[in-house]
Amino acid sequence: MLLSAVTLFRERGVDATSLADVVAHADAPRGSIYHHFPGGKSQLAEEATHRAGGLMGSLISESLSNKGPVETLVLIIDLFRRELVETDFSSGCPVAAGALSSGECPTAKDAAGEAFSSWEATIAASLWQHGVRMSRAQSVATMSISAIEGALVLSRAQRSTQALDRVAAELVAMAEDVLADATSTGRRADAPDR
């Protein structure tokens, strides 16, 4: 049921998705939704946003430890690009859907804020571990998430991956620059010991 909610929220937004739509998509018995989500749509939207944010967060963390920041940006963008194309440019970011839900689901908005902050903090920490100073790492992390989220909005409206493709190239170049700077600064700091 949560998976159906995430799918529909990504495509239509939280406000245009009814509980009946979710039950039908999940092929679940009517009434079961209030058994699992006694708080109704507000609770469902909050939990769906939290779940989607957590899954993406785990993916980001794993990729950062195994492959590094540049490859992780490419991975996230590729995932979203594939979903866009497969759904004829209708499926956006599930956490953004929570962020843009109206007053009816205030806790979904908070869950989205927490998810974004956790992604930003994870990417910033990884850049810092690669030698980037923390304030710059935080700024680059926020820029990365913002540019990807915005490119998804442009790509959906333009029915084209062009915005996402351009943002991918810009973000990869930015991350490479910032990592190269960190490495060269590190070398300079080591110089007096030689």
Next chain:
Amino acid sequence: MLLSAVTLFRERGVDATSLADVVAHADAPRGSIYHHFPGGKSQLAEEATHRAGGLMGSLISESLSNKGPVETLVLIIDLFRRELVETDFSSGCPVAAGALSSGECPTAKDAAGEAFSSWEATIAASLWQHGVRMSRAQSVATMSISAIEGALVLSRAQRSTQALDRVAAELVAMAEDVLADATSTGRRADAPDR
């Protein structure tokens, strides 16, 4: 009525705004909405998105001719930041609202796509006039609009201007770099004449 629609779409999204809400906000007689917008909500959403995109487009064009690319980025971001703070982080970009409207208003999505493309083209043309090669100018323009649109999503969810502030600093630095590169390349090209 169009202004009321833009205001409500920005805060709640297109799907969570009813025609009755718009009529009440505009303090207009019931029924007048179908006089002005015989196509109902779909037409209203399309025209509101088109109007909002056009107004912002004019502002961008004027600022680019009078002040230049860096000042224009600062101007756009400051406008959105002020709206965010004044509405307790509920008011986003009216064109993004059109982009994210559901299947009920398909022409609003197209109007949003056109507005984004026109902003991108205007900014790219200005960067090109300042000596930046066109492919780079287009990429930086798309990156700028995407990062601002995404930062608005993050800022609304986090109820903080932090994302928008960080993106502002990154975009200004990026635009300054790209313009400085264009100037120094221009100088090199002039060198043989000296």
